[in-house]
Amino acid sequence: MSDLRTVLDEHWNRLEAARPSHADVVRTSVLPVDTPCGRVLGAVDSTGLRHLLIPLHTRQRLTETPVGAALGISERPLQTADGYTRYADIACNRRELDDVFTGLCRDVLVALEADSARPYHTARAVVDRWRQLFAPLQRSLTQAQVTGLFGELCVLIGLLEEDPDAVRHWTGPEGDRHDFSDGRRAVEVKSVVTASERRTVQIHGLDQLEAPAGGSLLLAWQRFEAHPEGASLPELVARARTLCGDELTLLSKLVRLGYRLPGDDHHQQRLRLAESRWHLVDEDFPRLTAASLTAGSPPPGVLDVQYTVDLAAVRTAPIGEAAVNEFLGHLGETS
Numbered sequence: 001m002s003d004l005r006t007v008l009d010e011h012w013n014r015l016e017a018a019r020p021s022h023a024d025v026v027r028t029s030v031l032p033v034d035t036p037c038g039r040v041l042g043a044v045d046s047t048g049l050r051h052l053l054i055p056l057h058t059r060q061r062l063t064e065t066p067v068g069a070a071l072g073i074s075e076r077p078l079q080t081a082d083g084y085t086r087y088a089d090i091a092c093n094r095r096e097l098d099d100v101f102t103g104l105c106r107d108v109l110v111a112l113e114a115d116s117a118r119p120y121h122t123a124r125a126v127v128d129r130w131r132q133l134f135a136p137l138q139r140s141l142t143q144a145q146v147t148g149l150f151g152e153l154c155v156l157i158g159l160l161e162e163d164p165d166a167v168r169h170w171t172g173p174e175g176d177r178h179d180f181s182d183g184r185r186a187v188e189v190k191s192v193v194t195a196s197e198r199r200t201v202q203i204h205g206l207d208q209l210e211a212p213a214g215g216s217l218l219l220a221w222q223r224f225e226a227h228p229e230g231a232s233l234p235e236l237v238a239r240a241r242t243l244c245g246d247e248l249t250l251l252s253k254l255v256r257l258g259y260r261l262p263g264d265d266h267h268q269q270r271l272r273l274a275e276s277r278w279h280l281v282d283e284d285f286p287r288l289t290a291a292s293l294t295a296g297s298p299p300p301g302v303l304d305v306q307y308t309v310d311l312a313a314v315r316t317a318p319i320g321e322a323a324v325n326e327f328l329g330h331l332g333e334t335s
Contacts, residue, residue, distance in 0.1 A: 004106045007032065008042060012102075015044035026051060028078070033109050035116040038085055040109065041078075045091075050098060052105045053078070053087035054112075054123045062088055062120075067127055068134030070094040071101075088120045090127060097134065100261050103247050104130040133251055133261060141258050141267075146233060149257060150271060151191025151222045152179050153236040157243065159328060164245035169331050173253035177207045182332045184215035188281075191222045193271060199223075199311035206298070206305050209287040216280065218319075218327055221311060223275040230272030234262060277311065277318040286313050 011029040020027050026043040033040045038055035045051065053076060056062070062075040076089035090108070092101035108126045115122050141149065152172060159166035159180070172179035178186035188208060190201045201221060203209055211217035224230070237254065244250045251261065259267075279285060286309055290297050298305055319327075 004109050005102055008102050008105055008109075011042040012044060012050050012098075015042065016048050019044050019048055020046050022046060026076070026078075028053065031109065033112050033116075035112060035119040037119055040112065040119075041087065042105075043089075048095065050092055050101055050105075051076075052090040052108060052123075054090065054108070054119050056086045056088055056120055057118075060086075060120065067131050069136045070097055071104075071127070071131065071134035073124070073127065088123065090123065092134070096262050100133055100251065103241075103251070104133075107248065130248060133255055139258055140260070145258065146267060146269070147191050147193050147224070148189070149254075149259060150224065150233055150236065151189045151220075153233070153240055154222065154273065155180065155187065155189050155220060157236065157240055159331065160240060160243035162329065163332070164243060166331070167240075167244050167246055167250045167253070170253060173256045177205070177210075178212075178217065180331065181212060184212055185327065185331055186212050186215065186217045187220055187328070188217065189220045189222070191224060193224045193226065195225055197223075197275075199275075199277065201309045201311060202306065203287070203309055204304075204306050206288055206290045206293075209281050209285070209309075210289045210291075211281060216327075218324070219279045219281050219285075221277045221279070222273060224271040225274045226269060227272040228270055230270040232270050233259075233267040278324045279311070279314060279318055280316070282316075284315055286310075 008031070011031060015027045015029055018027060023046050026045045028041045028043045031040045031042050035055055037057055040055070041053040043051035043053055056075070062073065064072065064074040066072050070093050072091055072093070074089050074091070075086055077084065077086045090105070092098065104127065107130070108123045111122050111126050112119060152170070156167065156170055159169065169180050169182055171181045172189075179189045180187040199221065201219070209217070209219070237259070240250060241247055255261065281287065288305065288307055
């Protein structure tokens with residue numbers, strides 16, 4: 001997969017170095033994927049925009065199809081050395097999304113290598129899975145959301161370093177009550193950016209510090225400080241993409257959280273980890289749950305419960321790095 005990304009970038013970089021001067025012309029390059037309809041082509045137009053050309057069946061006709069704010073598919077006829085061929089032209093019209101577009105095209109090539117009988121049908125299925133990444137986002141992350149995502153990515157990267165498929169355990173973006181979970185083991189991540197050494201945690205809801213049924217829960221508290229030698233959020237995203245075996249799932253979860261691709265300017269703040277504490281959330285951990293209330297649930301008319309936990313009041317010491325690694329290493333195990 002990574003080799004195909006490199007191949008695509010090499011083809012597009014060579015084409016861009018000698019891009020055509022006419023607005024209606026594209027310069028093409030033959031990619032190492034064949035179909036019954038012909039070879040797949042990479043292309044660059046006069047403005048430097050990248051295209052992926054999928055050969056069409058003889059009688060197949062396309063109308064221009066906007067797939068997202070920055071992605072479209074149209075029919076493009078080309079006269080080549082092999083004759084006259086019509087293509088489905090998949091194009092990205094925003095250069096800052098070139099890297100994301102490369103990931104989409106890589107997945108198209110992988111899919112065509114597995115099933116090339118109906119090239120456009122196969123390619124379009126991949127495009128439809130990627131389309132949300134090219135749609136405009138309606139909101140920007142708040143600073144608190146940036147900090148929270150920064151902390152979750154730090155945990156995710158640690159998981160991906162051991163298991164490239166660990167992104168499946170990042171359940172927070174799916175609306176799960178915990179940030180990471182396999183159904184039996186869970187991790188809730190709380191992060192702050194401050195120079196203060198006060199250790200407090202904001203908890204939202206009665207179930208956030210409730211372990212999965214029959215399972216266990218760790219609370220990961222991380223304190224970050226602004227520092228010029230720290231990492232930025234886009235750098236963490238890039239690192240996660242390099243490690244992750246399922247880039248589409250990773251990017252989809254980032255977009256679902258409101259992260260823009262590429263990151264906004266305010267995502268460039270550089271942070272470094274100043275302190276990290278991991279606690280097992282058990283019966284002795286200070287918390288509110290539905291079971292801890294006399295009636296078993298909030299009183300009528302109470303729609304939300306938020307409270308603050310002072311980690312200084314936790315009677316048991318944080319668990320050590322070896323125990324944390326052992327817990328995380330078991331995520332996804334069935335027994």
